[in-house]
Amino acid sequence: MGDADSKLDLTTFLLSSIHDMKNSMGVMVVYLQDALAARGDVPADTGVREKTAQALYEAQRVSDHLVQLLALYKIDQSFYPFDPQYHVLADLSREALARVADLAELKGISLESDCDEEVCAWLDYDLVFGVVVQALHNALRYGNQRVMLRVQAHASGARIRVEDDGPGFPDFLLAHGNARERGISFETGSTGLGLYFAGLVAGMHQGAGRSGALSLENGGPLGGGVFMLELP
Amino acid sequence: MINLPRPDLSDKSILIIEDYEGMRGILRDLLGRAGATRIAFAANSQAAIPLLERHRYDAVLCDLHLGQGLNGQQILEEARHRQLLAPHTVWLMVSAEKTAEMVTGTMESRPDDYLLKPITETLLFTRLSRQMARRQTLAPIEQAMRDREYLKAMNLTEAQLGRPTPHLWDLKRLKADLALHVGNHAHAREIYLEALGQRDLPWAHLGLAKIHFLEGRHAEARDELEQVTRGNRAYLEAHDWMARALDKLGDLDAAQAVLSAALTTSPHAPLRQGQLGEIAYRRGDLETAAGAFRRQVDLARQTPLKAADPYLWLSRVQLARGKADEALRALAELSVDLRTDDTARLLARALEIPVHLQAGARERARALAGELAAELGEQANELPAEAILELAKPLMDLGEKDTAATLLTSLVGNNHEHPEILERAKAVFAEAGLAEEGHALVDRATRAATESMNQGVKLAREGKLDEAIEFTREARARMPNNPRLLLNHAFLLIAWMEQYGRDLRIASEARSCIEMARRLKPGEKRAGELLTKLELVGNDFGG
Numbered sequence: 001m002g003d004a005d006s007k008l009d010l011t012t013f014l015l016s017s018i019h020d021m022k023n024s025m026g027v028m029v030v031y032l033q034d035a036l037a038a039r040g041d042v043p044a045d046t047g048v049r050e051k052t053a054q055a056l057y058e059a060q061r062v063s064d065h066l067v068q069l070l071a072l073y074k075i076d077q078s079f080y081p082f083d084p085q086y087h088v089l090a091d092l093s094r095e096a097l098a099r100v101a102d103l104a105e106l107k108g109i110s111l112e113s114d115c116d117e118e119v120c121a122w123l124d125y126d127l128v129f130g131v132v133v134q135a136l137h138n139a140l141r142y143g144n145q146r147v148m149l150r151v152q153a154h155a156s157g158a159r160i161r162v163e164d165d166g167p168g169f170p171d172f173l174l175a176h177g178n179a180r181e182r183g184i185s186f187e188t189g190s191t192g193l194g195l196y197f198a199g200l201v202a203g204m205h206q207g208a209g210r211s212g213a214l215s216l217e218n219g220g221p222l223g224g225g226v227f228m229l230e231l232p
Numbered sequence: 233m234i235n236l237p238r239p240d241l242s243d244k245s246i247l248i249i250e251d252y253e254g255m256r257g258i259l260r261d262l263l264g265r266a267g268a269t270r271i272a273f274a275a276n277s278q279a280a281i282p283l284l285e286r287h288r289y290d291a292v293l294c295d296l297h298l299g300q301g302l303n304g305q306q307i308l309e310e311a312r313h314r315q316l317l318a319p320h321t322v323w324l325m326v327s328a329e330k331t332a333e334m335v336t337g338t339m340e341s342r343p344d345d346y347l348l349k350p351i352t353e354t355l356l357f358t359r360l361s362r363q364m365a366r367r368q369t370l371a372p373i374e375q376a377m378r379d380r381e382y383l384k385a386m387n388l389t390e391a392q393l394g395r396p397t398p399h400l401w402d403l404k405r406l407k408a409d410l411a412l413h414v415g416n417h418a419h420a421r422e423i424y425l426e427a428l429g430q431r432d433l434p435w436a437h438l439g440l441a442k443i444h445f446l447e448g449r450h451a452e453a454r455d456e457l458e459q460v461t462r463g464n465r466a467y468l469e470a471h472d473w474m475a476r477a478l479d480k481l482g483d484l485d486a487a488q489a490v491l492s493a494a495l496t497t498s499p500h501a502p503l504r505q506g507q508l509g510e511i512a513y514r515r516g517d518l519e520t521a522a523g524a525f526r527r528q529v530d531l532a533r534q535t536p537l538k539a540a541d542p543y544l545w546l547s548r549v550q551l552a553r554g555k556a557d558e559a560l561r562a563l564a565e566l567s568v569d570l571r572t573d574d575t576a577r578l579l580a581r582a583l584e585i586p587v588h589l590q591a592g593a594r595e596r597a598r599a600l601a602g603e604l605a606a607e608l609g610e611q612a613n614e615l616p617a618e619a620i621l622e623l624a625k626p627l628m629d630l631g632e633k634d635t636a637a638t639l640l641t642s643l644v645g646n647n648h649e650h651p652e653i654l655e656r657a658k659a660v661f662a663e664a665g666l667a668e669e670g671h672a673l674v675d676r677a678t679r680a681a682t683e684s685m686n687q688g689v690k691l692a693r694e695g696k697l698d699e700a701i702e703f704t705r706e707a708r709a710r711m712p713n714n715p716r717l718l719l720n721h722a723f724l725l726i727a728w729m730e731q732y733g734r735d736l737r738i739a740s741e742a743r744s745c746i747e748m749a750r751r752l753k754p755g756e757k758r759a760g761e762l763l764t765k766l767e768l769v770g771n772d773f774g775g
Contacts, residue, residue: 026349029352030351079497080464086402
């Protein structure tokens with residue numbers, strides 16, 4: 001047994017563990033949603049609901065990250081089945097909003113949407129959906145009262161914006177998020193993965209002589225963070 | 233607050249195929265929230281297939297990875313193949329992750345959508361609603377395809393494209409597939425090029441490559457496929473076509489490498505295993521060939537893809553490796569697994585002859601040859617070319633020269649335009665020291681086939697359509713697997729109907745000729761064109 005063999009084994013273990021964890025998290029998310037849906041059982045003022053909601057948020061965040069890790073591995077190893085299809089973005093937008101609706105309700109944040117029904121774009125649904133849901137989770141975590149998902153036609157493609165009314169992105173993230181080359185920085189914690197993933201997904205979408213792009217800014221109509229994904 | 237309206241599922245019948253009990257419960261509860269009460273469950277394929285046979289469900293939720301028996305993809309293929317689904321049935325495949333299988337495959341093999349776990353209420357209801365609406369739109373097209381009225385299906389597609397639709401590119405892609413099917417390559421090409429003008433779409437490259445391949449431009453097919461495979465092994469179907477193109481270009485090493493790569497990504501593909509086996513065999517890589525055919529046999533055993541060929545190949549390869557026991561074992565498996573197929577059972581016994589011979593059991597081989605000679609002669613037209621070539625020499629050797637000659641005459645009649653097979657037939661005689669006799673037999677059989685074609689055409693030109701048809705019909709009985717003859721016969725039948733009006737029996741005879749020719753020579757453009765003509769002769773032909 002050489003070094004190559006033991007490295008291969010570790011990768012295999014890591015991958016199968018990630019799979020396993022992802023499946024467990026999936027089940028956990030469903031149970032937590034069920035627990036929250038059973039409104040009659042728990043008095044509203046016990047704080048149990050709030051803690052359950054927080055647990056749901058954390059579970060979804062871990063689940064999102066595990067899914068991203070698996071996708072990143074496949075992209076890196078050249079066997080991610082990138083599959084651009086022509087989608088109505090309103091569908092994606094509704095599905096993403098509904099995915100985070102429970103959480104928004106529990107945190108008392110108003111989830112709004114401004115989406116042109118006509119906008120279509122070529123995109124890999126699973127990848128873009130993952131990026132948008134993660135951006136919404138992030139906005140719900142830092143927003144105060146309002147989170148907005150906007151979808152607009154942009155050139156031949158679309159622009160997806162997630163806005164919140166929170167304190168905005170810290171400076172290092174603004175720099176990081178807008179940098180051309182993104183790497184994982186261990187000092188800044190887990191945010192590296194999400195941004196790296198979003199940037200990679202943006203770049204994989206190419207067409208009409210242009211490439212997808214990701215940007216972060218502060219301000220915007222709600223005064224907080226603005227996450228923006230442009231698809232060509 | 234954004235909440236999606238739940239669909240009303242109270243009048244829908246739904247089948248859940250899922251091996252994990254917990255997940256079955258979750259799905260049932262979710263569906264129950266939308267009023268669904270008519271829910272059936274199956275934990276595996278053995279339970280699912282009988283349910284699908286008995287009832288046409290409105291929707292099927294199926295896990296891709298089931299513990300035992302067929303996986304979800306195989307169940308879907310069997311259900312589509314046997315038409316166990318209604319045209320409006322929505323099939324949602326549930327999977328833990330996005331895999332290569334999800335982006336390839338033909339219209340018949342793709343589910344309507346994939347649901348990636350975790351399955352939440354939102355995910356389930358948005359996708360179910362979306363796909364139920366989409367299926368309603370596509371159902372008439374699907375029905376036309378089932379009735380094999382491809383022209384009608386194309387017109388329906390065209391009509392839908394004339395209105396604003398959220399399924400724009402779905403419909404265009406479907407139209408291109410249909411155009412390819414009826415031999416209208418120009419129209420298919422137009423759509424693929426338009427798609428590529430939009431994005432670098434794997435399916436459009438694949439479509440163009442198929443057209444190049446079918447029209448014999450193998451190098452162009454390879455170059456087009458490189459646009460897709462280029463370092464990415466996720467696009468499996470492109471790998472299969474790449475291997476075919478490389479094979480035609482004579483680069484067997486590269487063809488084998490491409491198939492091996494695709495099988496690393498997705499090993500549970502019986503046809504691809506068989507493709508690898510044949511290429512490896514021709515390269516002399518018998519180890520790989522034996523492994524591939526073994527896997528093909530095991531994978532296809534429980535599916536509708538089950539056929540005699542892989543077993544025969546496995547036996548052939550094992551014999552070439554000097555493993556007579558293994559060769560006999562493959563044949564024994566064939567006679568058990570395909571016990572209801574008379575030809576398969578005959579083949580399983582007959583191909584023991586060369587194995588016994590090679591193992592030195594000459595008397596046993598002779599006895600078997602004597603026993604089977606009459607039956608082989610009678611079924612000559614049903615036997616695959618490779619098996620005939622394999623049997624002819626031992627039969628000759630064992631003194632069954634007449635049977636060998638009958639088999640080879642049938643082989644030549646069915647393949648009179650296939651020079652390689654004609655040469656191999658002659659070689660069998662030459663090896664037995666009967667080169668001249670071989671030449672004479674092949675010439676005779678080839679001439680008979682050619683004359684049949686010419687005579688049919690001549691009679692038709694003279695306006696004696698009925699006589700021409702009688703002639704080709706009789707020739708077809710002698711050479712039932714000759715693609716050219718089948719298409720000529722179909723052409724005459726269609727010409728007859730153009731003159732005298734549509735006739736259900738004649739139309740059905742023409743259709744069966746075209747479909748047989750297509751099975752023998754996949755992608756034959758003329759077959760597609762005749763299919764279109766047949767449809768145009770009248771439109772009262774239901775499936």
